[in-house]
Amino acid sequence: MWTVEPEHIWKKRRAPGIxxxxxxxxxxxxxxxxxxxxxxxxxxxxxxxxDCQDETPEICATWAARHPDKIKVFEYVPKVIPIxxxxxxxxxxxxxNCIANYYNFALSLTTRKIAIKIDGDHIAVTQRFAKxxxxxxxxxxxxxxxxxYGLNITQNEKGEIVIYNYYEFSAGFAGDRGAKKGPxxxxxxxxxxxxxxxxxxxxxxxxxxxxxxxxxxxxxxxRAALTYSFFHMKGMKPDRGTANWNIEGRKHLRSSWADNVLxxxxxxxxxxxxxxxxxxxxxxxxxxxxxxxxxxxELRVQTDxxxxxxIGIRERLADLWYRVAYP
Numbered sequence: 001m002w003t004v005e006p007e008h009i010w011k012k013r014r015a016p017g018i019x020x021x022x023x024x025x026x027x028x029x030x031x032x033x034x035x036x037x038x039x040x041x042x043x044x045x046x047x048x049x050x051d052c053q054d055e056t057p058e059i060c061a062t063w064a065a066r067h068p069d070k071i072k073v074f075e076y077v078p079k080v081i082p083i084x085x086x087x088x089x090x091x092x093x094x095x096x097n098c099i100a101n102y103y104n105f106a107l108s109l110t111t112r113k114i115a116i117k118i119d120g121d122h123i124a125v126t127q128r129f130a131k132x133x134x135x136x137x138x139x140x141x142x143x144x145x146x147x148x149y150g151l152n153i154t155q156n157e158k159g160e161i162v163i164y165n166y167y168e169f170s171a172g173f174a175g176d177r178g179a180k181k182g183p184x185x186x187x188x189x190x191x192x193x194x195x196x197x198x199x200x201x202x203x204x205x206x207x208x209x210x211x212x213x214x215x216x217x218x219x220x221x222x223r224a225a226l227t228y229s230f231f232h233m234k235g236m237k238p239d240r241g242t243a244n245w246n247i248e249g250r251k252h253l254r255s256s257w258a259d260n261v262l263x264x265x266x267x268x269x270x271x272x273x274x275x276x277x278x279x280x281x282x283x284x285x286x287x288x289x290x291x292x293x294x295x296x297x298e299l300r301v302q303t304d305x306x307x308x309x310x311i312g313i314r315e316r317l318a319d320l321w322y323r324v325a326y327p
Contacts, residue, residue, distance in 0.1 A: 002078050002096035003071055004104040010198045012111075017043030018133055018193065019110035020118045023103055025080075025244050027120030028054040030233045032296065035063050037124035037230075039070065041133035046119075048106040050076040056120070074109060076102055082246040084253040088209030093202070103202040114140060115200070116193045121241065122150060122232040123295045125286075128229045135223070136193045145218040147189035149282060151228050154235030154261070156269055160302035161292065164235065165270035166260070169278040182268060184261045185231055185275055194218060208253055226281040231295050234259045235261065263279045271302045 008130055020042045024031070045067075047060050060073040078096035081087045093100040107115060114136060129148070136146050156162045166182040167173055173184050192215055194200065195216065199218075202211045202239040234241030240261040249259050263303075292301055 002076070002105065003094050004101055004108050005094070006198065006201050008108045009104065009200055010196055012108075014113045014196060015043075015111055016137075017112040018114045018116065018137055019044050019046060019112035019306055020116055021046040021106045021110050022048065022118050022120055023076075023106050024049040024052070024056050024060070024120045026052050026054045026056060028052075028056050028059055029237055030121045030123060031056060031059045032063075032208040033123045034120050035059075035071075037126045037295075038118050038122075038129060039067065040126055041124075041130035042070070042112070043112050045071045046106060046109045047071065047073045048076050048102070048109070049073070050078075050080055050102060055189070072109065074106075075080075075106055078102075082244060082252075083210040084208055084245055085249075088204065089206065091204070093204050098204065100202040100204050100211045103213075107196070107200065107202070110196065113195055114193055115196050116148075119191075119232070121190075121237070122230045123233060124230040125228070125291050125295075128227070131192075132229060136221075138196065140193060140221060141219075142197070143218050144221050145192045145194045145215045146224045147192040147215075148224075148229045149189060149226055150187040150191070150230040150232040151272070151282075152183045152185055152187065152235055153272075154240065154264065154269065155299070156264070156266060156302060158300075158302075160300045161296070162269040162270070162302045163272050164261075164268065165273045165275065166268045169270070169275065171279050171282070180254075180257055182257050182264075183235070185270070185279070186228070190215075193197075204257045223285065224282045227284050227286060228282050231292070236296070305325070 020038055024047065049056050049060060063310050064071045066074045080099050081091055081097050082101050083099060091098045095101060132148060134298055140146055152164045154164060163185045164183050165185060167184060171186050172188060173180055192213060205212045242258040245252060245254060247255055272288060289301065
């Protein structure tokens, strides 16, 4: 019942439109806002929850009752092995206990031709996300992908909203993945729109044990901008999103990562304004403060006490390229 084969995903008849699919475990903290902010842009939202000890199932049921034509909710019963553990690297991807099978199960329940995974702690900038959906719905070629990006925000010791900066304002991480200190400031583009076909299949990352779908063979949609379209709230949770990893008392690849984000050093955090100056392409055309107030009106944003750092040649060239590529 629980094991998924590729043909369960790509051989089924699919209607035009976009399916979002969520895979949830203990995501009650931001789930209401995640669903509300994404739903207007989607044609359907498939929600699958697993092993929850919070109000996630009840929240899902409430939303499904409000939008029965658009939201479908399912429970995935098998226990899923946490990412980053030795077991996660050895398990058969088709095992019901493998996170890749869990994701494939959720994808197999979608009914539209285009799909995108959505996390329960992603709060979209609703109008921007809906605009992207409209562009994708009518223009995405079958063998292309349209990645979207989010800001990995958290709080400093004063309770102010900041952004992770473990890699000296670099947009992403490069190097030995076993030596990651924490999350990069931006999500990596693994959340992307794509046409569901015979290549739409999650497997297990051989280094970190999380689910991965190889989208590298699909060309990037030419007008897919880097501008963020959602706020990633994992770092805003009391456990900084580490609880589902089940690290305590066991060998885990992300033990150091978890220690770092649970007790963050101010040197590894940056104001959003400083990050925007160094990586302007991700902030092009946004009203950041207004969007943050809409998403989390109860919290303050860190302001810069020091003078602005000069923008280097790399950042200026990146912004010039962005303005030409995405007028």
